[in-house]
Amino acid sequence: MSTLSEKEKSNYLKELFEFLKLPSISADSKFSDFMNTTANWLSNELLKSGCDSANVYKTNGHPIVYGEKIVNPSYPTILVYGHYDVQPPDPLDLWTNPPFEPVIKKTHVHPEGGKEKYINRFQDSKEDVAFKSTVVAKKTLLAGFTTVRDVGGSGVNIALRNAINRGLVDGPRIFTSGKTIATTGGHGDPTNGYRPDLVDDPGPQDGVVNSISDARKAVRYRYKNGADLIKITATGGVMSMAKNGQNPQFTEEVMKAIVRTANDYGMHVAAHAHGDEGMFRAVKAGVKTIEHGSIMKERTMKLMKEKNAYLVPTISAGEHVAKMASIPGYYPEIIIPKALEVGVQNKASTKKAYEMGVPISFGTDAGVFPHGDNAGEFVYWDEIGIPTEYSLRAATITNAKLLNMENLLGQIKKGFYADIIATNDSPHEDISTLKNVVFVMKDGKVYKK
DSSP states (O other): OOOOOHHHHHHHHHHHHHHHTOOOTTSOSTTHHHHHHHHHHHHTTOOSSOOSSSEEEOOSSSOSEETTEEOOOSSSOEEESSOOOSSOSOGGGOOOSSOEESOEEEEEEOTTOOSOOTTHHHHOOHHHHHHHHHHHHHHHHHTTEEEEEEOOOSSHHHHHHHHHHTTSSOOOEEEEOOSOBBOTTSTTOTTTTSOGGGOOOOOGGGTBOOSHHHHHHHHHHHHHHTOSSEEEEOBOOSSSSSSOSSSBOSOHHHHHHHHHHHHHTTOOEEEEEOSHHHHHHHHHHTOSEEEEOTTOOHHHHHHHHHHTOEEEOOHHHHHHHHHHTTSTTSSOTTTHHHHHHHGGGHHHHHHHHHHHTOOBOOOOOBTTBOTTOTTHHHHHHHHTTOOHHHHHHIIIIIHHHHTTOTTTSSSOOTTSBOOEEEESSOTTTOGGGGGSEEEEEETTEEEEO
16 A cells, blocks of 8 residues: 555644544543554554554445444544454454454443432332433443343333433443243242231232242233243342342243243243252243353253353452441341352353353443442353454454344444444453543444544
């Protein structure tokens, strides 16, 4: 390629800065290094593919972002870290200085939840929950998560998704299960911990089932209410007001009825599970994801590989509850032993599952720990030996596939939604940089810079 003239270099930079809405190259800002590096790349004619170092590639067409979609750039505005052809085969290796990421999404979050006192569920109205959820949504988006899969709330989560989609509220793109489906007294029974004379016996509409007929009806209620997927609680849980955090809570037959009905309506099923028996039954029944998988045995790992079921580890939540359980009075007494027993085993199970080749999806269970700290999950994965490339793929391409959105999400690619984030350093060198996102774009709109 011929040498660029000074005028051409200047025009390229002006177009790039306009796209990013950044200060000029002479401005004293945290992006100055990025701009100077960009100028250097341009002046050294790194406008070709196949380089073994940072380079710029150029294609012909329209600006990179048009509306909410990515299209081919008409000038060199995509800065590539690596060695790729004009159309990169693996967008997970696209990094700039600051590194750009195609998009990060997580598949386990509770936008209605937060660091709240247990008494709040008695005092807060749905309106209170709704207003708080808007704060959580924006915090999650600004942390760099442009798409999330919400797996359980009061039903406000569906309204929150709709409000974000309509542009009424800033937040990530949400795929939600609506209310969780549980068994009587099980993790997810909304009346756990209440005085019996204050509550009625909840049924399928409330998310409590005890038969195949109940199960089918509960799934259909969630479809009717606008859910994108189904969430069940296959075992006991740590945070519920019930004493067992591991026991199986559904029969395999009931779970099969849930899975078949959900599939009939175009939805997959996510199963909360800490104990192995419950998760083994759930995988046999056909659920798509196991959430937490805290005490998973080899038999379940092998079955998950066979059935292509995904583990969503949520190490962050396990570590957090185990830590907070040591603070007197932080949790109700019934929760403390579960937090200390179950939470600390998640890391070891995840490490073994990865080593055995179990498919893993990125999720955090934010809401159990403070929203906004979501990217800490990447650090935990790194600590147990999961490579950066794998964790980034799990948070982008894998999760997009899980949501049946692989043709629109998870990559910087023509025709995909323009979801892009940036960090000051390359996650390949320091994964913790993802905890400090400096630029967020969703649907072509810049929310943080």
